[in-house]
Amino acid sequence: xxxxxxxxxxxxxxxxxxxxxxxxxxxxxxxxxxxxxxxxxxxxxxxxxxxxxxxxxxxxxxxxxxxxxxxxxxxxxxxxxxxxxxxxxxxxxxxxxxxxxxxxxxxxxxxxxxxxxxxxxxxxxxxxxxxxxxxxxxxxxxxxxxxxxxxxxxxxxxxxxxxxxxxxxxxxxxxxxxxxxxxxxxxxxxxxxxxxxxxxx
Numbered sequence: 641x642x643x644x645x646x647x648x649x650x651x652x653x654x655x656x657x658x659x660x661x662x663x664x665x666x667x668x669x670x671x672x673x674x675x676x677x678x679x680x681x682x683x684x685x686x687x688x689x690x691x692x693x694x695x696x697x698x699x700x701x702x703x704x705x706x707x708x709x710x711x712x713x714x715x716x717x718x719x720x721x722x723x724x725x726x727x728x729x730x731x732x733x734x735x736x737x738x739x740x741x742x743x744x745x746x747x748x749x750x751x752x753x754x755x756x757x758x759x760x761x762x763x764x765x766x767x768x769x770x771x772x773x774x775x776x777x778x779x780x781x782x783x784x785x786x787x788x789x790x791x792x793x794x795x796x797x798x799x800x801x802x803x804x805x806x807x808x809x810x811x812x813x814x815x816x817x818x819x820x821x822x823x824x825x826x827x828x829x830x831x832x833x834x835x836x837x838x839x840x841x
Contacts, residue, residue, distance in 0.1 A: 730826035738772035745796040
């Protein structure tokens, strides 16, 4: 008891406040960092944005070939049938490109394709009996551009954005194309090349 009284007499009030403030700052930083660094949001390009304590986002490398959450899908019928559920798709020749969406409606639907870079757009009709929808010649594909795809009818509505990237013409062999596709976020498409497509050049 005497020792306790001795300490109580000689510890200054400002020292106690300083100690409490330091402890509070330490706990806030430790707890806040552990929570905020675990919150990440996937971008259209497939990268992840991590929010730190100072609220400044840092974009880190992600897995761009991953399909979007909540967008269930399977395997397209061919490598150039572009999966709308993927944010990134690669293509060799524009006239081979088509759209594919496994969860498309069982009835004929309308489709809007809009180039988000220049606002060019076109409306099409997608028959329920057609597994894919050919890319329209009236809306030329521009490599690197982003497109809004909207599919709808009376009972169904779906809207998503995709980006398209053309394989450079110097990549003539299947192996060269596959390597380029893997490096540019089209890994799933690259896996289909050896058995489902021949060289387009």
